[in-house]
Amino acid sequence: MEQKAKKLRLFIRIGMPFIILQMLCIGCWDQKHTRDLVIITVLGFDRITDEDGVDKWQVSSFVMQSGKAEAAGGGGGNGTSEVKPELVWRGKGLTISEAILDFTKRSPRVPFFADTSSVIIGERAAKEGLLPIIDYLNRLREYRPGAFVMICKGKASLLFEAEPEVSISVSRDLRELARNTSGSSGIARGVKLMDFTADLLSTDRDPVAPEIRLINPKEKRGEELAGPPKAVLVEGIGIFKDAKLVGWLDKEDAIGYNLLTAKINEGAITIQVKKDGKWFTYLVERSTPSLKVTLIDDKLNIKVGIEVKGRIIEDDGADLAPSEIDQIEHAISEQIGQMVMHAIETVRGDESDCLGFSEELHRYSPKDWKKVKAHWRETFLNANVDVQVNAAVENTGRLGQMLELQK
Amino acid sequence: MKIKLKSLLKRSLSFTGKKRLIKVGQTPLEKHPLSASLEQNLTELQKIFDLCADVVFRKFTLNCEPPINAVAVFADTLIDVKSGSETILKVIMQETTSLPENVRITKSNAIQILNERLLTAMNTKITRDFLELADFVLTGRVAIVIDGSSSVLTCYVGGSPGRIIEEPITEPVVRGPRDGFVEDYKINLSLIRRRIKSSRLKVELLEVGAISKTVVALCYIKGIVEDSLIEEVKTRINRIRMDVVNGSGTIEEMITDQPLSLFPLVEYTERPDKVAGSLAEGKVAIFVDNTPMTLIAPTTFISLLQASEDYDNAFIYASFVRLIRVVSLHIALLLPAITVAIMTFHQEIIPDKLMGVVLTSRKELPFPIVVEVLFMEMFFEILREAGVRLPRTIGQSVSIVGGLVIGQASVNAGFVGYIAVIVVALTAVASFAIPNYAAGTAIRILRFGLIILASIMGGVGIMMGLMFILFYLCGVRSFGVPYLSPIAPLIPRDLKDTFIRVPWWAMLTRPTFTGTKELVRMDTNQGSTKPNKGKE
Incomplete structure (x- = not known):
């Protein structure tokens, strides 16, 4: 009892000052009020050559504008579509920080990056200085690992002319597109900053990032445009090699890439198949890729198997007999196989291994990986790739008899 | 220095003085026999x-x-x-x-x-x-x-009529008995005796107060309650030397373990079924004449979250309600503080969709959030106090004026933001979900402290405040029973009646700290059986 009390006294004498001193790490001097923040929602990075001929960074940003977000979104749809809920600020400088300071100096407030949900990297920046950008983002005090990284053709700054089309702000449009496209249409894949960084730094894999484009919706209502004149679209994937943008996967290839690398559980990806002169539309409901990479005599053997299950949702008036389902399944498998193969060939043409083949070897046969480690890119380029697609039609989607005019 | 300060403080609060109570105008204490004439x-x-x-x-x-x-x-x-x-x-x-x-x-x-x-x-x-x-x-x-x-x-020859037995106003139930204690302790004792018809239910009468001569009835079930507990309660009550004892609050403050405790260490209730239940758990009930509020000792923190209705309701629903109460306890204690901490220190965890709303609502406000929250909390406390003291008919108009007019108007006028109003309203509702009124007041006072800590040190401040509250609660005992039992010290057997309430056929034992003398409450295997079973 006596010793216990002694120990307690010792703890109080030595421990408590430490605890109390720790509390001085934070205090009222650390206070920042929400109204003192410049909340940056999207960052766009560009490399430009300035008028004086010096290569500089140009950083564009969407800044959340208080007071307007509510008017457009929370006001209950009172038709204030002219209101831009986000400011566009742009600055340039020799370093990224200088470029950001170049525009944040316009406000007496502190830049705040915790809500930066998307990062857009321009083509030139992606080719010349990807690492500094990623390094800068990872070093931010308000580092957001879940931010989406996107690539655009041309200058990123052009994208900041876009206006919100679906959501109340472009930043939200962007984030939702990046997050959901891989499931909804398969034409792109959202990549989070942490995954992008991990792939970028890994020794056996290259990163990818979705491509973002500016589109000009033409739909008109009366004389005026029905929507904004410029909007954003996430479509396609940019592929990297050693922190350099080297190529692009277009729409079809992006679907192939998605089927190849990801498990798909929600059905929204459609694949068009032509058989006997008629177009069928096949909706992928579930898809499970399996990957087997082996090293035989210094040659990489890659076996890709994809189990696809789905249904026919459109058949151009053809009445599928049960006996024909086998044939159509075969045709679908072939079609998907071609898409996947084409995606693989495109990636190999750019000498990038963003499909994770080498990573698979590294993971499951580390001994073999050691043999090829020094020249893994060449090994990948010369690999035998075998794609086996097994597509199943679970449902022809027919409503009893075909709809037929009986006049 | 220290001692001087202490004595100075004591003297200024007139704590010192003659030790013994002077009985003014009292007839002498010695025997005074009657004569034959x-x-x-x-x-x-x-x-x-x-x-x-x-x-x-x-x-x-x-x-x-x-x-x-x-x-x-x-x-x-x-x-x-x-x-x-x-x-x-x-x-x-x-x-x-x-x-x-x-x-x-x-x-x-x-x-x-x-x-x-x-x-x-x-x-x-x-x-x-x-x-x-x-x-x-x-x-x-x-x-x-x-x-x-x-x-x-x-x-x-019978006493003058007092208040009739009616449903307790402060502890109403949906399902359960509707009788409540009245001012006359004899009627109160009768309500208990009706529930426990055993000679093991003992009633000891004590007299407290030199002038008031208030009757204090000590009630317990012999054989269940620890003898040392009765002795302790009796000693503490007999130690009280004062002239007039007005109610059970006086007794409570005089016999409580920690004189400055914020949390109630002796529970009070108006409900006879609650007292009977506590007696069956090996606790002691202290009836004080002229007050319907009966004291129950010892008390644990968990018992402040238990309502007598829990034992009447179906156990699944009762457990659900208990969990709701735990949640609302935390909301009532922490929500304003967490709001202040997030809005002044940790903006990173505001989701960006909410950020737009926050930014909009906070843009043109004149005060920082901590001032807003403190102001609104204070306003709510005033409103509550006004509503309690006023006659019930006027009370409604107070809530209309206060809640609707001032709340809405202050937001529209731009004095305070929506967030502060929402937070304070949520907190107020949550604090009413705590069945024990005294515990509710403790939570309310601590809430203010936490808000201030949160405004100075953010999340660290809240953690610090919670740490000290926990330190304190761990150290407190109520008549020898650790206040946080059965959670700290952990007694798994007793958890059956804490955050959940197990069905009655599983309430096999009494709480360990008060009921070890006769631990077993009922036979085992009494759960619902099918008709053909249990025939042999």
Whole structure:
């Protein structure tokens, strides 16, 4: 009892000052009020050559504008579509920080990056200085690992002319597109900053990032445009090699890439198949890729198997007999196989291994990986790739008899 | 230095002074026997009850040969006068003729005959002492002083009517008994005795207060309750030396373990079913005369989250409600503080969709969020206090004026933001979900401290505040029972009646700290069985 009390006294004498001193790490001097923040929602990075001929960074940003977000979104749809809920600020400088300071100096407030949900990297920046950008983002005090990284053709700054089309702000449009496209249409894949960084730094894999484009919706209502004149679209994937943008996967290839690398559980990806002169539309409901990479005599053997299950949702008036389902399944498998193969060939043409083949070897046969480690890119380029697609039609989607005019 | 400061503080708060209570105007404590002469006794009694308008001296004559003078002394405000006249005066003055032939009333045996043969009152007592006599008269007895006798017959003829038993206002239930305690401790005891019809239910009467002579009834079930607990409670109650004890709050503060505790260490209730349940758990109930609020000791933190209705409701629903209460306890304690901390220190965790709303609502506000929240909390406390004190009919208009007009108007005018109003409203509702009112007040006070800590140090401040609250709660004991038991120290067996309430057939044991003497409550395997089972 006596010793216990002694120990307690010792703890109080030595421990408590430490605890109390720790509390001085934070205090009222650390206070920042929400109204003192410049909340940056999207960052766009560009490399430009300035008028004086010096290569500089140009950083564009969407800044959340208080007071307007509510008017457009929370006001209950009172038709204030002219209101831009986000400011566009742009600055340039020799370093990224200088470029950001170049525009944040316009406000007496502190830049705040915790809500930066998307990062857009321009083509030139992606080719010349990807690492500094990623390094800068990872070093931010308000580092957001879940931010989406996107690539655009041309200058990123052009994208900041876009206006919100679906959501109340472009930043939200962007984030939702990046997050959901891989499931909804398969034409792109959202990549989070942490995954992008991990792939970028890994020794056996290259990163990818979705491509973002500016589109000009033409739909008109009366004389005026029905929507904004410029909007954003996430479509396609940019592929990297050693922190350099080297190529692009277009729409079809992006679907192939998605089927190849990801498990798909929600059905929204459609694949068009032509058989006997008629177009069928096949909706992928579930898809499970399996990957087997082996090293035989210094040659990489890659076996890709994809189990696809789905249904026919459109058949151009053809009445599928049960006996024909086998044939159509075969045709679908072939079609998907071609898409996947084409995606693989495109990636190999750019000498990038963003499909994770080498990573698979590294993971499951580390001994073999050691043999090829020094020249893994060449090994990948010369690999035998075998794609086996097994597509199943679970449902022809027919409503009893075909709809037929009986006049 | 330290001691000087302490004594200075004590003196300024007038804690010091003469140790013993001076009893002003009290009759001397030593025995003061009655004399045989009615005249002398009357003079003495009139001296004692000088200027006591409610004490009546009723002179009459015993119907015998020779007639004997007598006086009935009583406080007419305390007795049932009608029943008194029927049970005492009528029989004495008229029915002495019905006595057998061989019984003759004389001065020496008048008391005995009255007591044994004539009076129809159920409760009679004989005394030979003035002081005792005075006490009897003042507790509502009729004293019959007879000439030539040095002893006095006192009888109880029923008290003046008090408040009728009605549903307790502060602890209403949906399902459960509707009777509540009243001011008269005898009725309260009857409500308990009706629930526990066993001679093991013991009632000990103590008297507290030199002038008020308040009756304090100690109630427990012998064999279940720890003997040391009864001794401790008795010692603490007997230690109280004061002149007037007004209610159970006074007793509570005088017997509580920690004199400065924010949390209630002795629970109070108006519900007899709650008291009966506590008695069955091995706790002690302390009835104080003239208050419906009955004390229960010892108390644990968890019991503040238990409502008597939990034991009547289906156990699944009761458990659900318990969990809701735990959640609302945390909301009531922490929500404003967390809001302040997030809005001033940790904006990173605001989701960006919410950020737009926050940014908009906070843009043009004149005060920082902590001022807003403190202001609104204070306003709510004022509103609540005003609503409690006012008559119920006006109370509604207060809530309309306060809640709707001022709340809405202050937001529209731009004094405070929506967030502060929402947070304060949520907190207020959550704090009302705590069944124990005293615990609710403790939470309310701590909330203010946490808000200030959060505004100074953010999340670290909240954690610090919670740490110290927890330190404190871990150290407190209520009559020897750790306040946080059965969670700290952890007694898994007792968790059956904490965050959840297990079905009654699984309530096999009493709480360990109060019920070890007779731990087992019921037979095992009493759960619901199918009709064909249990036949053998």
